[in-house]
Amino acid sequence: MKYAIEATALSKRFWRKTALSNVNLAISPGTIFALLGPNGAGKTTFLKSAVGLLRPSSGTVSVLGIESRLLKPRDFNEIAFISEQQHLPGRMRVGGLLRYCAGHYSNWDEAYSQALLDQFQLSRRDRIGALSRGGKARLRMAIAMTHQPSLILMDEMFSGLDPIVRDDLMDALIALAQDCGCSICFASHEMSEVERLADKVAFINKGRLVCCESTERLLDGYRVIEVSGSPELLEQASRYAGVHKLAGNREWLRFLFEFKSTGELQELEGRLGSNSHVQIQPAGLRQIFRHLAGRERPEVLQ
Amino acid sequence: MKGVAVQIRKDWTTLWPLVVLWWLVLIAATASTVQTFIRTDEFPETSVWPQLTRLVCFFAGVIFFVQDAAVDGRAFWRARPIPGAQIWVPKLFLLFVVFVIPGAAAQWWLTDYTLGYGFLRASIVAAAWLLMVILAGSFLGALTGSVVRSVMVLVGCNIALALLTVFDIHPIPHFKWSIFLMPVLAMALTVVSVWLLYRYQSLRRAIPVGIIAALYAWYAGFQEHWFHSYWGYLPQQYERLTEAQPKVVQPPDHPVAVNVGYEDDEATGQPVVQLFAEIQLPNISAEELDISIEWTRLNYPGGIRYSGRSDRFPPNRPFTSLSKALDFATESDIDPFYIPLVEISQGSYDEVRRKPGELELDLVVKGRVLFDTVDIAFSENPVHIQGKRNYEVYAAVLSPEIIEVRTETNLLKSESNLSCGVLIYNPASKEILVPPIRSRSDPWKPRAMLFGRPVGWLEQQTHRFVSAAIDHYRYRPSKRNSLGYRTIPGPVNENWLTDARIRVYVQAVTKPVVHTVRLTDFRAEDWTKAGW
Structure with a gap:
């Protein structure tokens, strides 16, 4: 070809x-x-x-x-x-x-x-x-x-x-x-x-x-996820594989999640459990770009 | 052809303001030179115009090629279906047509108007010079892709030249460097351009550029040598003469030191002083005569010694150091009337006549001979002729037919050694008497000249009228020159000589002086040698 x-x-x-x-x-x-x-x-x-x-x-x-x-x-x-x-x-x-x-x-x-x-x-x-x-x-x-x-x-x-x-x-x-x-x-x-x-x-x-x-x-392989819950839960979530922290404090966390298959996304949702409030959004190219460039800049904690 | 046509049309939109500037500079330079010539009967010795013309040409080349640089990937033509040849050939053609040809034509006209040459060689030389300058700018522009970078390279080259001169305590050992400076710089540009093209693009593109650049480097070197330029000519001649041991001799039949001096009452009023040294140069052919003095050591009676070195590098004014010695002599209390005369000439007249025109010119400027050191010892009994308006004329330039000229004032003396040029002309009939000149090989060659500043300008300054007459006689004998004069071979009758003038050219310290003498009571037929 x-x-x-x-x-x-x-x-x-x-x-x-x-x-x-x-x-x-x-x-x-x-x-x-x-x-x-x-x-x-x-x-x-x-x-x-x-x-x-x-x-x-x-x-x-x-x-x-x-x-x-x-x-x-x-x-x-x-x-x-x-x-x-x-x-x-x-x-x-x-x-x-x-x-x-x-x-x-x-x-x-x-x-x-x-x-x-x-x-x-x-x-x-x-x-x-x-x-x-x-x-x-x-x-x-x-x-x-x-x-x-x-x-x-x-x-x-x-x-x-x-x-x-x-x-x-x-x-x-x-x-x-x-x-x-x-x-x-x-x-x-x-x-x-x-x-x-x-x-x-x-x-x-x-x-x-x-x-x-x-x-x-590329866009399908990333999601922006915002979680609110106990500090222990947020701490645990930030350590999962594929999670790239974007912003958060003791009450909530926003991160970019990189996954290969939809199963991984479902697994993450299951892990976060019903005790937390989870909001999943499509990721933008800008966020993916920053992640790939290795220049994630944590947002200001509020 | 279509590509070439559109390229020329595109280039013209960029070039025309530069062309207008160039033509204005050219007209101003030519007018200025002519004006000076009309006013002083001389070419301007110092003028900004030659430098300005070269700068305009150089920067035209730079600016013109910067926009279509060869290496810079930002050039519009890159990554388009435009071959490099379709860019550069039309550009060079355009530069040649609108810059070089008008420059050469102006030079031709200038030479014809002022010197009466009307000869193509001056314009060819001018064209060659302009081409070299323009090509240098073009190469820099094409390689650097930036006017600023081109200026930086130019400044760098000048600094290198200046350093070479500053650190050159004694120029001889560095002569090789100076010979090859321009070609080496050109070769360096060649190597850099090939390397840049190879590294950033492809060998396929680098090879033709390299060949073109190498040809230019060769041309620069050839140009330097061919036209006897400041940097190339003298050192090379020196190379050939270093093994020839110059030997100052004192002819037994006349004293070495002879006083020559007079106040010129028509030109500058400057005292004219000459130094001559009778010198033999064994094993040197006549063609190698045109060389300069490097060091001079004058040994005065009483053990006083003065060493002089030309203050120019390389010294292209043979008498600079000697004139310094003269200054020393006249300002000191040695002897206010003691002005030594040293003549430098080639030994054999037959040998000199091998290339009559060229050598005559050299002889008139005392034969420029290059020495590492010249030791000149003066006679203990110098001839003092204070106040005598007397000097010697040797008329070999004009052949033996007129070597004896008498006047009632005894102002001219015949049968003397060659020391200066003389010309007999008749202002009434507008004729110049030029006896037949036997030439075995080349006719007299006018030296390279660029806008009033010839290479070897001193010779032309001194002898331009004579030279122009000879040249005119050789090439256009039947026509009148730009001054309205016609050359005639002689003989002439007594009436012609009664109205005639003799124009004598004497080598001055800094500039030539013209002395005109009215001939009266001249007997053309039944004359005898002057008794004086």
């Missing part, structure tokens, strides 16, 4: 710092894939390695079946890489940059380009240097989408954008994925967009792949 992205024992070191360590990852075609992780975890390094901007120290990463080191310019007709760090020629106008791109992309769709400009409320006469951050993000997205690539890689594209711009971009991405069946792999800190967009989530921490699950399964 030809994966959209396939990393095999991928490692990347910068001097003595290990940015990626033995990452094995496969992203199926048509998947919207989110890379999660704290700052400096290795998400950007992974994406840059995938498109050949960085050379792996060891291991390989392939995109659309082509090893990243062997990617040729023409291969980028089918691959789009968007990053907020990418320079845009500020002295050009939007129309000029689109003409420039049209001269290089073999599959450039001029009509679709105009439709995207209209959708993103960009004018061809706008000077790029004068565009806002959101405007530039829209322009990057328009350029990436116009040639309807098979794979889009995005690095922190949504950070710092207002909700309206984020929604616009996400809507466009979802539409493109549905229409063309393209694969999308994006690194992000924005949990709301991950929950809304991603079919599958990988979590990277300190260069290592911590987990890789479908979004649905």
Whole structure:
């Protein structure tokens, strides 16, 4: 099977710092894939390695079946890489940059380009240097989408954008994925967009792949449980396997419970017994993210 | 082709403000040089324009390539279906067309206007220089991806150069470093670029960049050598001459020390002083003559000794140290009228004539010979000619046909040793008398020049009028030069000479002085040697 992205024992070191360590990852075609992780975890390094901007120290990463080191310019007709760090020629106008791109992309769709400009409320006469951050993000997205690539890689594209711009971009991405069946792999800190967009989530921490699950399964494997009862009971509950304390005092306890099967959840409910008041809620990605990053921060006791 | 066209169109949007700036600087630099030339009849000795033009070119290269850097993954073209060649070739083409060609054209026009050369070589040299500067900026921009980092590298290189000079107590041992400094820096950039590309990207991309960078490194070294630049030329010549033991000789038929000095009443009024040393250089071919003095030791009568070293590194002004010695002599109480004259020249005239044009030029500036140390001992009985407006003219430059010139004021004396250039011209007929010059090999080569500051500018400052006339005579004999003069080979009649002027060029301590003499009572036919 030809994966959209396939990393095999991928490692990347910068001097003595290990940015990626033995990452094995496969992203199926048509998947919207989110890379999660704290700052400096290795998400950007992974994406840059995938498109050949960085050379792996060891291991390989392939995109659309082509090893990243062997990617040729023409291969980028089918691959789009968007990053907020990418320079845009500020002295050009939007129309000029689109003409420039049209001269290089073999599959450039001029009509679709105009439709995207209209959708993103960009004018061809706008000077790029004068565009806002959101405007530039829209322009990057328009350029990436116009040639309807098979794979889009995005690095922190949504950070710092207002909700309206984020929604616009996400809507466009979802539409493109549905229409063309393209694969999308994006690194992000924005949990709301991950929950809304991603079919599958990988979590990277300190260069290592911590987990890789479908979004649905990941969310299904965690619950936020709030228990109130005797101090002894709360003390006992906090020691159960899979329990990660979030907040509490002598009268109540809130924790994140990680489980493999529904049986484990039922077992926990049974252990807590009828002497306590138990409230079970679905966990959010933010709470799971904090847990996986090892940065649970106990809430202020009340 | 489509990709190239859109690339040029994109680049132009970034480049045009720099182009406007460049053209303004170019026009200002050219106008300034011409204005100075018209006012003083000389090229400006010091000017900010050459430095400014180089800086503008350098930063144009940096700014132009920063946005499409080769290593930096943030460049727009990276991870797009755009080959690197489609980025860099149009960029270099555009830089060449809008920066290098106008610069070379301006130089051509400037050279033609001021010197009357009208010769392509000056513009080729200018183009080569500009290309080297622009390519250096382009490489830095492409490698660093940042103007600030490029400036830091530039500053670092200059600091390295400064340190090399500061710690160079005696420059000779470090000459090898200075020869290879620019090529070594270029090679270092090459290695770093290949390493960066290999480490962060792929060997496939690193190899072509490495080849291009290595070619540039070679070009920088070649350029340094080919155009006799400040850093490359003298040391290399020194390498060839170190084994030749210079030997100062005193010809038996005339005293070593001869006084030469006069107040120029038309130009600066500065006293003109020259030092000549008759020196034999065994086993050195005529082509190796063009070298500088490094150390000089003057041994005055009575045991007084003065050692001088050129204050420039490497010393490209042959007489700097000697002029210091002169200052010492004239300011001290040794003898206010004792101004030694030392002539440096090559021994065999036949040998000198092997490359007439080039060597004539060298001889006129006293033949620049590089020595580690020159010991010059002066005669106990120097010739004192205080107050005499008398100096010697050796007209070998203009061939034997005019070596004897008499005037009623006895201002010029013939049959003397070569010491300076002389030109006979007729302002009424606008003609310059240039006797036929026999050239076996190359014609006279104008030296490299960049916006009024030629490499070897001293020679051209001193002899530009003569040189221009010779050059004009060689290349465009039938046309008038930019001053409206036409060269004629002679012979001329008495009437022509009656209206003629002699222009004599004498090497000054710091700048050339032009002295014009009106010829009267000149007998062209039935003349005898001057009795003086």
